[in-house]
Amino acid sequence: MLGKLIKFDLKYGIKIFILLHGILIVLSVLGRFLFMDRLSFDDPNAALVSNVALFASAMLFLLIAVCFCTWLIITFRFYRNLFTGEGYLSWTLPASGVQHLWAKIISGCIWYALDCFIMAGCILLLVTGNNVTEAYSHIAPEFNTELGMSLSRFALLLFLIMLASCPLTVIQTYFCIVIGQIFPAHRILGAVAAYFISNFVIQILSFALQIGTGFFPEYILVGQSGSSDQVGMYLFSMIGYSILMMIVIAAAQYAVTHYIMKKKINLL
Amino acid sequence: MPWELDNDRPIYLQLMERIRHDIISGVYRPGDKIPSVRDLALDAAVNPNTMQKALAELERSGLLYSQRTSGRYITDDEKLLRKMKMELASEHIHQFFEQMHHLGFSDDETLEMILETLRREQNGNDS
């Protein structure tokens, strides 16, 4: 049953997903061959810097947009399939609420993970031209000491963190939607409120965590001035803690979602 | 085409009347097999259980008999069919006279009018 549900969840978003990521890939390929490969870093001037800055922000915007659309696909599928007219069919399939929840979590994670892989691939494609790697090799040693590790290792770690955050984001989204369902008169408002409140709680917790673990932001200034800590190390231990915290929070959110899906759903 | 049914009398009674009428008037011949409950119900656009009840009642009256495996048949008891036919006919006649009474005609007047009508129809056919 779980497999069947996942199959139809994936089928639902596949066209728009392929379209979005197709556009992203095409633009990245064009960017690499029409823009990046033509750059010359031999004589840096103001025009080069502003061009690169413009291109980088455009790409960044594109990546964020694609990522956001992927999130929308996942969110809409969950909401539409379970809590609108379609819910009348979904909830009367011989499947339990918990099976529905897992099908949506797994399909959501699959979309997000694919999204991460494609985005990482596009970024790699953009920055691996000979001219770029050549230019970077001049500043690599400096960068490495600053980061405390090689750039590729840094990028890989970032990528892994992104992958790890997929299920967390998915669960948080579903949590908010399901909380919204408890307020029959204001379902969407409830979901939005749940989002802001849970984010607020997360902020407070991470602030407390920062103080508790001694990673208060002023350390970052110390790090940058080059005295003791290295930026990379600082970042990763910081992110490590917050991932740990996010996992705990996601587990709690999952428990609540699980309970509501099992016991409390009332379709009106 | 759904059968014409009245609103105020039990449906199974009306189904019985309709089938009895069809048998007596020769739509179904003596000894014929009649359609299944399901087909009859669909034809009449009524509930199969109601049709089943109507057929069971007709069976009790002897107009139908069922063979365990092959379905229901019209009786080939000509005497019974004849009797039913007479009963139905006299029922109609009674109803007719009653309505004429309501209109204020006596039995004799009614009879005279019937004969007159018949005579006129025959003349019409001849010419």
Next chain:
Amino acid sequence: METILECRDLTKKYGSKYALYNLNLSLERGQIVGLLGPNGSGKTTLIKLANALLRPTSGQILINGTEPGVETKRIVSYLPDRNYLGKHMRVNEAMTYYNTFYDNFNLERASQMMDSLDIDPRSRLSSLSKGTLEKVQLILVMSREADLYILDEPIGGVDPAARDYILQTILTNYNENATVLISTHLISDIENVLDRAVFLQEGQLVLNASVDEIRSQHGKSVDTLFREVFKC
């Protein structure tokens, strides 16, 4: 006779308002039952409770002896009172969907019925007229070999020809061991196909009797009786 649906002191509250109040009802297999009542009498609430779309506030509802859940969903075929299929779907995709999830779905029968109505299986649900869409949904629901069919307002808002088709489809497809529960406020249209009429008013049972009982006892049709009981 075996009971297929049973309510014991079933109560459902929305906020402070009772949609159903201490409802006791028992329906047997092998009949077509009309669930009748004016708007807001609790018909849809009862139906949703039977399909586990709502949870009772108190009391119990049992399908074939068990509370609504995965097991009862296998044997209950439900037609909601609204469009419940994704508009992006095609007719054949909807059939595949049913065939994938319901073991008792008869794909061949459904395809035949679609063919006999000249419905192109490749057409999108969003392109169908309202009447055709209702027929498609009914065909999907009636193509399951279920123990309990629950049809919420199947003839609301369709023309008389479509109504006849819908009633014919119900009569052709249900089997003697199954029960069909039809909710409607258009009683005269379906009166002849009903075994039994259940009247609800303000969340409570007013009457539960066979159609022929009503006619012989009251000397009037269920429709006329209904109008008298619920006179404004």
